[in-house]
Amino acid sequence: MADDSAVGEPGETDAASERPSESVTIYDVAKLAGVNPSTVSRALNRPGRVNAVTERRIRAAAESLNYQVNPMARALPTGRTSIVGLVVSDITNPVFFDVIRGAEAAATRAGYTLVLTESEESDEREYERAQRMLRMVDGLLLATPRMSDEQITALARQKPVAVVNRLIDDVLSVVPDLQHGIAEAVRHLRGLGHSRIAYVPGPTLSWMARRRGELLAQRCEWAHIDLVTLDPVAPTVVGGRSAAVAVRDSGATAVFAYNDLIAIGLMQELVETGIRIPGDISVVGFDDIFGADFTSPSLTTVKSPLREGGDHAMSALLGRVTGGEAPSGGFDLATNLVVRGSTGPAAH
Amino acid sequence: MADDSAVGEPGETDAASERPSESVTIYDVAKLAGVNPSTVSRALNRPGRVNAVTERRIRAAAESLNYQVNPMARALPTGRTSIVGLVVSDITNPVFFDVIRGAEAAATRAGYTLVLTESEESDEREYERAQRMLRMVDGLLLATPRMSDEQITALARQKPVAVVNRLIDDVLSVVPDLQHGIAEAVRHLRGLGHSRIAYVPGPTLSWMARRRGELLAQRCEWAHIDLVTLDPVAPTVVGGRSAAVAVRDSGATAVFAYNDLIAIGLMQELVETGIRIPGDISVVGFDDIFGADFTSPSLTTVKSPLREGGDHAMSALLGRVTGGEAPSGGFDLATNLVVRGSTGPAAH
DNA sequence: CTGAAAGCGCTAACAA
DNA sequence: TTGTTAGCGCTTTCAG
Numbered sequence: 001m002a003d004d005s006a007v008g009e010p011g012e013t014d015a016a017s018e019r020p021s022e023s024v025t026i027y028d029v030a031k032l033a034g035v036n037p038s039t040v041s042r043a044l045n046r047p048g049r050v051n052a053v054t055e056r057r058i059r060a061a062a063e064s065l066n067y068q069v070n071p072m073a074r075a076l077p078t079g080r081t082s083i084v085g086l087v088v089s090d091i092t093n094p095v096f097f098d099v100i101r102g103a104e105a106a107a108t109r110a111g112y113t114l115v116l117t118e119s120e121e122s123d124e125r126e127y128e129r130a131q132r133m134l135r136m137v138d139g140l141l142l143a144t145p146r147m148s149d150e151q152i153t154a155l156a157r158q159k160p161v162a163v164v165n166r167l168i169d170d171v172l173s174v175v176p177d178l179q180h181g182i183a184e185a186v187r188h189l190r191g192l193g194h195s196r197i198a199y200v201p202g203p204t205l206s207w208m209a210r211r212r213g214e215l216l217a218q219r220c221e222w223a224h225i226d227l228v229t230l231d232p233v234a235p236t237v238v239g240g241r242s243a244a245v246a247v248r249d250s251g252a253t254a255v256f257a258y259n260d261l262i263a264i265g266l267m268q269e270l271v272e273t274g275i276r277i278p279g280d281i282s283v284v285g286f287d288d289i290f291g292a293d294f295t296s297p298s299l300t301t302v303k304s305p306l307r308e309g310g311d312h313a314m315s316a317l318l319g320r321v322t323g324g325e326a327p328s329g330g331f332d333l334a335t336n337l338v339v340r341g342s343t344g345p346a347a348h
Numbered sequence: 349m350a351d352d353s354a355v356g357e358p359g360e361t362d363a364a365s366e367r368p369s370e371s372v373t374i375y376d377v378a379k380l381a382g383v384n385p386s387t388v389s390r391a392l393n394r395p396g397r398v399n400a401v402t403e404r405r406i407r408a409a410a411e412s413l414n415y416q417v418n419p420m421a422r423a424l425p426t427g428r429t430s431i432v433g434l435v436v437s438d439i440t441n442p443v444f445f446d447v448i449r450g451a452e453a454a455a456t457r458a459g460y461t462l463v464l465t466e467s468e469e470s471d472e473r474e475y476e477r478a479q480r481m482l483r484m485v486d487g488l489l490l491a492t493p494r495m496s497d498e499q500i501t502a503l504a505r506q507k508p509v510a511v512v513n514r515l516i517d518d519v520l521s522v523v524p525d526l527q528h529g530i531a532e533a534v535r536h537l538r539g540l541g542h543s544r545i546a547y548v549p550g551p552t553l554s555w556m557a558r559r560r561g562e563l564l565a566q567r568c569e570w571a572h573i574d575l576v577t578l579d580p581v582a583p584t585v586v587g588g589r590s591a592a593v594a595v596r597d598s599g600a601t602a603v604f605a606y607n608d609l610i611a612i613g614l615m616q617e618l619v620e621t622g623i624r625i626p627g628d629i630s631v632v633g634f635d636d637i638f639g640a641d642f643t644s645p646s647l648t649t650v651k652s653p654l655r656e657g658g659d660h661a662m663s664a665l666l667g668r669v670t671g672g673e674a675p676s677g678g679f680d681l682a683t684n685l686v687v688r689g690s691t692g693p694a695a696h
Numbered sequence: 697c698t699g700a701a702a703g704c705g706c707t708a709a710c711a712a
Numbered sequence: 713t714t715g716t717t718a719g720c721g722c723t724t725t726c727a728g
Contacts, residue, residue, distance in 0.1 A: 025705055036715045041707060051713060071484045072423040073705030076720040081420060083463070083484075091449050094638060101439050104466060113481070115431070115463045118452060133461070136419045136431075264642055290442060291639025294612055373721055384699045389723060399697060421721030424704040 024065045033061040044069070084112045084318065085137040087130050089146045091118040093235075094289040095259070095306055099143045099164055102310025110318045112138070119146060127151045134159050139321040141313055142166075144208060162317035164309050166207045172320065174313040174333065178215050181302035181335030185256070185284055186219045188300075188337055193346035194254040194282065197225055200243045200266065201232040202258030209235075209258055212286060216256060228252055233262060240265020244273060253281060253346040260285035260292050260301055267295060267342065278344030288338055297341025304335050372413045381409040392417070419461075432460045432666065433485040435478050437494045439466040441583075442637040443607070443654055447491045447512055450658025458666045460486070467494060475499045482507050487669040489661055490514075492556060510665035512657050514555045520668065522661040522681065526563050529650035529683030533604070533632055534567045536648075536685055541694035542602040542630065545573055548591045548614065549580040550606030557583075557606055560634060564604060576600055581610060588613020592621060601629060601694040608633035608640050608649055615643060615690065626692030636686055645689025652683050 026044075030037040035054060043050045043058040050058075061067075075081040086103050088096045100116070107114040117133060119126030123146040130147070134140060139160040145152060149168050155161050162172040189197060199216060202209035213229065220227040230246045233239035240262035247255050247266060257263035263285030267277055277283055277297055285292065288303035312333065374392075378385040383402060391398045391406040398406075409415075423429040434451050436444045448464070455462045465481060467474030471494040478495070482488060487508040493500060497516050503509050510520040537545060547564055550557035561577065568575040578594045581587035588610035595603050595614060605611035611633030615625055625631055625645055633640065636651035660681065 023705090027705080037705090038707075038716080039714055041705095042714085045707085049713085054714085068480070068483050070705055072420045072429060073720095074707075075420040076424060076705080076722090077707040079720080091445075091452060094445075097442075097445055100464075104439060104464060108465065108477075113463050113465070113484070115461050116448075116452060117456065117462070129456075132416070135416050136461070291642050294639050294642040296644035371721090375721080385721090386700080386723075387698055389721095390698085393723085397697085402697085418721055421704095422723075424706090424721080425723045427704080 023070065024067045025070070026067070028065055029058065029062045029067050032065060033058045080138055081136055082112050083115055083137045084314065084321070085115050085117070085130070085133040085140045086143065086314075087117055087119060087126060087133070087140065087145065088143045089119050089126060090121050091116075094261070094291070095287050095304075096143055097290060098306035099310035102307040102312075103141055103143075103314040104310075106311045106314035106318065110315070110322075112318060121146060123147050123151075127155075130155055139317045141310075141317055143310070144206070146205075160317060160320045162313045162320075164313040172313075172316055174309055174316065176304045176309060176333045176335050178212060178302070178304075178335050181304075181337055182212075182215050182219050184337035185300075185302050186216075186223050186225065188339065188343065189254050189282065189284070190223055190225060192254075192282065192344060194252075195225055195346070196228065196250075196252045196254075198228045198230055198247050198250040198252035198255040200230050200240070200247065200255060200257045200262055202235040202262065204232050206235075212258060226252075232258075235259050236261050237265035237268070240267075241269040244269035247281065248273070248275065254284065254343070255281060256284050256286075258286060260287045260289045260299060263299055263301065263342075264292070264295055267297075267299070277342055280347050282343040282346075284343060292338075293340060295342070300340045300343040301338050302335050303338045305333055309333055371418065372415050373418070374415070376413055377406065377410045377415050380413060381406045428486050429484055430460055431463055431485045432662065432669070433463050433465070433478070433481040433488045434491065434662075435465055435467060435474060435481070435488065435493065436491045437467050437474060438469050442609075442639070443635050443652075444491055445638065446654035447658035450655040450660075451489055451491075451662040452658075454659045454662035454666065458663070458670075460666060469494060471495050471499075475503075478503055487665045489658075489665055491658070492554070494553075508665060508668045510661045510668075512661040520661075520664055522657055522664065524652045524657060524681045524683050526560060526650070526652075526683050529652075529685055530560075530563050530567050532685035533648075533650050534564075534571050534573065536687065536691065537602050537630065537632070538571055538573060540602075540630065540692060542600075543573055543694070544576065544598075544600045544602075546576045546578055546595050546598040546600035546603040548578050548588070548595065548603060548605045548610055550583040550610065552580050554583075560606060574600075580606075583607050584609050585613035585616070588615075589617040592617035595629065596621070596623065602632065602691070603629060604632050604634075606634060608635045608637045608647060611647055611649065611690075612640070612643055615645075615647070625690055628695050630691040630694075632691060640686075641688060643690070648688045648691040649686050650683050651686045653681055657681055 026037045026040040030040045040058050043055045084107050104114050117129045119129060127147050142163045144165040152168055152171060156171050164174050167173045167175050201213050217227055228250045230243060233243045235258060240257060244266055257266055263283050267283050270277060275281055285299050285301035288301045292299045292301055374385045374388040378388045388406050391403045419430060432455050452462050465477045467477060475495050478488060490511045492513040500516055500519060504519050512522050515521045515523050549561050565575055576598045578591060581591050583606060588605060592614055605614055611631050615631050618625060623629055633647050633649035636649045640647045640649055
């Protein structure tokens, strides 16, 4: 009690070393049930292709022995592992939380096990780890990958591959439809009287960053709004803070940030500089990450259904893995504006 | 461009169906290098146990063929898969993200692949999924498990198992040392003049929740502080909101919440009711989750080094898996108080 | 130092 | 319907 120490040391009766249930195999089950191992395999995998009573006998035997298949042994002859891989570029980034959740849910639902790896924002590492993973999975899901299109296509030649948040030719890609959310956001700001808006872009090599910038520019032009694109910053809270002066000096009454992290950093810095939000400047983010409503004022943002994205992408991938049938397109991945406290009438 | 649709349908030249690199095996490498497959295996696994020049030849052959081991085939004879499992009780809870990060990092560092599953807060599902996973992993890490001690011990009898955030006899357990952080927090509040403090507990069946409550009670008694324990709530933002009235009516000038989520919800509700933080009531959380500094005022909290916890637990587990040597205890998992804006001098 | 051969647990023809 | 028989790709004795 006094020493709430960090590591509880197992005692003498170390459980991990006895390991009694030395994995029971179909041979054990077969012997107990008085049949051939192959019959056990059949009975357990293809119910119906075996006599009902022997099947029952086999199941009982398996039950009593607490038999569980060895996935590795099964994978060898079949070539299928029931494992799917998920590669995220930066596990630190909260947008991936939702993707992971969705993907995990879809995988488990389909009886698949999820293996996870991260590339720490390095395209080389990403390719290498994806390639390594490929050996043991039936399919691979890439979330906002940093790799080149060529690398991804190379992977897709070996095993079924799907991608979330990026569009790649000839590869199953699930991307949110940004149009709707952006249109809503621009309309929202125009309705509040904003006619000059700044944009803080994210990393220029990111497909999503470019896409958001383009669509935003298009939409603003369409709405006769003056869009001032500032210098790109890192897609983080500190990146956002670093953009504060540029935003202030831009003469804009509202600002779009590439993502919520930037938006939050921006708000923090702006507020600390004595600028009122939304009184002086309105702020809009992208993603609607966990915590976007913790800020004060809470953040108005273009929400991407990341969880659904991960779920749908995984489902589509597994559909292709198992059935081979083309996934049914047209998922409901529309973005929409979540209006909170960080936007208000244009100053002046 | 007009239709930024959700699913990009691969074209006719469907990459996934050709799959040309029909997995090269050690036989291919052996043939190319003019040696026996077993020699290839030796050369690649135990450098030095083979003639230097043949080894080079073999490596060259493997390289040119782009050979990669088949982890499943290797797992069969060896019984070792180079996969470790991680079970989290609720992937929705942000505290787990740090654990996942740390565990993933440690696993990759050790050349292991991480498989992830979640139990959605159900102890049955948790045990069942852990058991399923057990077949394919070399070790299992349980993060804040919901299972019974008996179930966990049962798992630990089959394969090496480690646990984070819970202490279980005879099982490798990594828990933060709460003493320090709690002592700091209580001292901090007493220094600010608080003599009556409320506590909003989390789920009573959670080991960690009970532990925090106990330690807090102890420490407050020691410091001659009046601790009012309120009714437990769900460990979520809405749970926190629901505790606001009880907190207000408790007559306390400061409140501890079981975790940050509760603390954040509490603050939101309190502020909306016109109570000033920390002017009227100071708030302290536990964990220091992502976003704890987004609130305003930002949250003072007892930080648990979750990421390190995941990392260390995984390292210890893998140490046991590979070396079998007992992990070196005494990790630096001390908690500490992070003072932010939600605490201030006692009112009145 | 290297080759030969057996086998890990399971599946999938092919027979019976 | 069930048993027989080959492997899947790799490791690992055991000889040579």
